[in-house]
Amino acid sequence: MRALVLDGIGFEHLRVERVPTPRPGPRQILARVDCAGICTSLIKLVEQGPAHAFLYGWDPARWPLVLGDEGSVTIVQVGDELQNTYLPGSRFVVQPAVDHAPVNHRERYLNGAAAVRKVAVGYTLQGHLAEYILVTEEVIDAGCLIPVPDPELPYAHAAIAEPISCVISSQDHHVHLNQETGLSPRSALRGLKSGGIVVVIGAGAMGRMHVDLAFGYCPRAIVVTDLSAERLDLVRTAFGERAAQLGIALVACSAPEVTDVVAGLSERRGADDVIVAAASHSAIATAQELVARGGVMNLFGGLMQSEALVPVDTSAIHYKEINLTGSSGGSAWDLAHTLELTAAGQIDPGLHIARIGDLSHAIELLELIRARVIEGKAVVYPHRPANEILSVASWTARDEQSYLKLTASQEQ
Numbered sequence: 001m002r003a004l005v006l007d008g009i010g011f012e013h014l015r016v017e018r019v020p021t022p023r024p025g026p027r028q029i030l031a032r033v034d035c036a037g038i039c040t041s042l043i044k045l046v047e048q049g050p051a052h053a054f055l056y057g058w059d060p061a062r063w064p065l066v067l068g069d070e071g072s073v074t075i076v077q078v079g080d081e082l083q084n085t086y087l088p089g090s091r092f093v094v095q096p097a098v099d100h101a102p103v104n105h106r107e108r109y110l111n112g113a114a115a116v117r118k119v120a121v122g123y124t125l126q127g128h129l130a131e132y133i134l135v136t137e138e139v140i141d142a143g144c145l146i147p148v149p150d151p152e153l154p155y156a157h158a159a160i161a162e163p164i165s166c167v168i169s170s171q172d173h174h175v176h177l178n179q180e181t182g183l184s185p186r187s188a189l190r191g192l193k194s195g196g197i198v199v200v201i202g203a204g205a206m207g208r209m210h211v212d213l214a215f216g217y218c219p220r221a222i223v224v225t226d227l228s229a230e231r232l233d234l235v236r237t238a239f240g241e242r243a244a245q246l247g248i249a250l251v252a253c254s255a256p257e258v259t260d261v262v263a264g265l266s267e268r269r270g271a272d273d274v275i276v277a278a279a280s281h282s283a284i285a286t287a288q289e290l291v292a293r294g295g296v297m298n299l300f301g302g303l304m305q306s307e308a309l310v311p312v313d314t315s316a317i318h319y320k321e322i323n324l325t326g327s328s329g330g331s332a333w334d335l336a337h338t339l340e341l342t343a344a345g346q347i348d349p350g351l352h353i354a355r356i357g358d359l360s361h362a363i364e365l366l367e368l369i370r371a372r373v374i375e376g377k378a379v380v381y382p383h384r385p386a387n388e389i390l391s392v393a394s395w396t397a398r399d400e401q402s403y404l405k406l407t408a409s410q411e412q
Helices: 041-051 138-139 155-159 161-172 205-217 231-244 256-266 281-290 314-319 330-344 359-370 397-411
Strands: 002-006 016-020 029-038 070-078 091-096 132-135 145-149 176-177 187-190 198-203 221-226 249-254 270-277 289-298 325-328 353-355 375-378
Touching: 002 041, 002 359, 016 359, 029 155, 029 359, 070 132, 070 161, 070 330, 091 155, 138 330, 145 330, 155 161, 155 330, 155 397, 161 205, 161 330, 176 289, 198 205, 198 256, 198 281, 205 221, 205 231, 221 231, 221 256, 231 249, 249 256, 256 281, 270 281, 270 353, 281 289, 353 359, 359 375
Parallel strands: 198 221, 198 270, 221 249, 270 289, 289 325, 353 375
Antiparallel strands: 002 016, 029 070, 029 132, 029 375, 070 091, 091 145, 176 187
């Protein structure tokens, strides 16, 4: 089968090549990869190699890796001990962050994996950027094989459920304390504040996912700010009509304007929820200025380790009783919930897809992401040969059906 393989450190050690198709053991599953997403996190993996936190010393130069932590799969072969549990033809999405110690190849980890309690698909476990994926014992035992609730769900929409699930997890970390009177006990409300003001700093792919999910909490206003006018236009195009239908004020403004915009909307009180979806010191500084008393500031965009220390106004946190939170990835529940919301039509993953390609385009797409050329998610169909990368404004179920039927007709 074809697979995206990393056999060292750096992009020069990344290639799409033919490797043996895995054979499942008694408690393993072989699945066809219907569609796979290209995640920005792969860049860190390629550039860091064994030093990456999720490799635990595993050296790709000795034991090459098949990459890809986002994807939608269909079971094709089930190990003997799982015959009564899983059926060929069933569709699933794999939660890549697996809370389980390694079962196989423990000798490849630092100190024989003695301290490893969590592994990841697309890292030391085989990933989705291949024609087939081996779903191993760790994934199954940790409950990370999540069924697709609707067989009509597009492959691409299911494939990017994982990054959306990270946003669901992130917003779930917001906690607002409510007290009716001075003599009333406090109650904790999880999530973005209903009827409040939400600010999303950074209108890239993940920032726009935050906007998408924020509608579900029914805030009275969503403010999005970015340095790029193109990104702000994407926000207006993607969400303007929906905001108008729901009666939610949607304001997409430049960075210099955001302070005045929030002041005007809140009578200078500030925003109830401020989400920093940009890896930027200045974005974090702006967030501290915008958050209201009792509000939540969420550091979603991760900074490089060498730049991770930032100034924080502890007096503001103390006297304004601000909750400061963050998150890294989602859980299996977040992924299952994302699929449920998608199947119910409450979120549209197709709005976040910008490039379509074949597995052979994986490296080129990753390079474009690294160069910040792509404004959205890139997905590949490993079993759909294509000569060119397709640029799209969105990607619907009908688009996918037409795209895959074209391949079938060409093969005939």
